[in-house]
Amino acid sequence: MSRHISNAQDISPTSKKWTVLVQVLESGHVQQSRLGNDYKRLILADSHGTKVTALIYSSHLRYFARLLTQYKRYYISNATVTRNDERYRIGTYTYSWVLSNKTLVEELVENTLAPISCHFEFTNFSDLHKYADSDSLQNVRAIVLQCFPSQEQDSEITSRRDVVIVNEEKRLLLLTLWNQYDEKEGRTLADIGPGVMIFGMRLKVTTEFYKQIHSYSGLSLTTRGGNSGFMINPPVSQELQMQEWYNGNREGLQQLLEQRTYRNSDILLPYPQDDDVISIASFVASWRTLKSSWIKGRTTFPRQDRSLWYTACANCQKSLEADLSWIVTCPSCHQESELEAISRLAIRIDDGTANLSATICSADAEKLIPFNATQLRDADEHECRSGSKW
Numbered sequence: 001m002s003r004h005i006s007n008a009q010d011i012s013p014t015s016k017k018w019t020v021l022v023q024v025l026e027s028g029h030v031q032q033s034r035l036g037n038d039y040k041r042l043i044l045a046d047s048h049g050t051k052v053t054a055l056i057y058s059s060h061l062r063y064f065a066r067l068l069t070q071y072k073r074y075y076i077s078n079a080t081v082t083r084n085d086e087r088y089r090i091g092t093y094t095y096s097w098v099l100s101n102k103t104l105v106e107e108l109v110e111n112t113l114a115p116i117s118c119h120f121e122f123t124n125f126s127d128l129h130k131y132a133d134s135d136s137l138q139n140v141r142a143i144v145l146q147c148f149p150s151q152e153q154d155s156e157i158t159s160r161r162d163v164v165i166v167n168e169e170k171r172l173l174l175l176t177l178w179n180q181y182d183e184k185e186g187r188t189l190a191d192i193g194p195g196v197m198i199f200g201m202r203l204k205v206t207t208e209f210y211k212q213i214h215s216y217s218g219l220s221l222t223t224r225g226g227n228s229g230f231m232i233n234p235p236v237s238q239e240l241q242m243q244e245w246y247n248g249n250r251e252g253l254q255q256l257l258e259q260r261t262y263r264n265s266d267i268l269l270p271y272p273q274d275d276d277v278i279s280i281a282s283f284v285a286s287w288r289t290l291k292s293s294w295i296k297g298r299t300t301f302p303r304q305d306r307s308l309w310y311t312a313c314a315n316c317q318k319s320l321e322a323d324l325s326w327i328v329t330c331p332s333c334h335q336e337s338e339l340e341a342i343s344r345l346a347i348r349i350d351d352g353t354a355n356l357s358a359t360i361c362s363a364d365a366e367k368l369i370p371f372n373a374t375q376l377r378d379a380d381e382h383e384c385r386s387g388s389k390w
Helices: 125-131 180-192 208-213 243-258 280-285 362-366 373-386
Strands: 019-027 038-046 051-057 073-077 080-083 095-099 104-107 138-147 159-166 172-178 197-206 220-222 229-232 298-300 309-313 327-329 336-350 355-361
Touching: 019 229, 125 138, 125 197, 138 172, 138 180, 138 243, 159 180, 159 243, 172 180, 172 243, 180 229, 280 355, 309 373, 336 362, 336 373, 355 362
Parallel strands: 051 095, 172 220
Antiparallel strands: 019 038, 019 073, 038 051, 073 104, 080 095, 138 159, 138 197, 159 172, 197 220, 197 229, 298 336, 309 336, 327 336, 336 355
């Protein structure tokens, strides 16, 4: 007797003797729950495009080590069906499936990967600033232009890898992969090289990590702060493919990469609308929860208690105590690099409701003073030689 193949949308905790044909969209990393138990989350989709979250716990992980390969299709029968936590719901389907070593999982053997049939929603890079440092995670479709080497972060057992991506708006953006994402997806992207298409799912839009790691302001994506997932070269329809677009624009994209436009805050953070700007008093009152805001006010220059310039790695902008003439191996990006002078200015901003202190660097600082970093360095050295103030 042949089995009836059901639609995922029809499966509930009361369903019996059911089978659904699904395709594996995402195969997540093994994580730990708050109770210290290992688990793995997968995202599946049936032929009608219904997405399902599947969970594998602890002792059952080894059983599925060779099953549920990304992009392959499987018949899944009689998994345990539970109500989905709304925090992890990814579509209209309200349940999750829990897979155990008793769950019947059968691979559909195919010569070629079946095209993915479900719908995806992606955010334009030009709109990402609206979600900066919020809890709203975003999906992006992009081409990888450059994959930097993996780096150890601080003294913790932590690694990260920066990846430069671009979309059809020709906007370049930095994506930071942390720990397991660096080790798996980062290594895969580095091995493949430029030009690979990725779907980055549930990524956090941030300015915070960008400022901590690099010495300039900007916008980036990160796998920290969310249950991110990646689809590398997914078998999707032609309308979602980007290879033809990339091949036709490769020369121009290379120029943007050489210009490092992914560091350009004027591009990444467009000028705000009036209703995007809040008072400094409002920002100060809510800074613990409101991580990024637009403010405006009158700028003054307090006494500068430190040098107006510093030396930094020309590759990653990490501040380094070294002579500008040296060629160094940067301890942050691990690249052999020249050093460059970066301007730095302490300012105070007052809008009548309150005031705050800030430090601005590089091109942003040079908009407020008629000197560039080289001139500031020369003046500093002249002061040291003559003992006079400039």
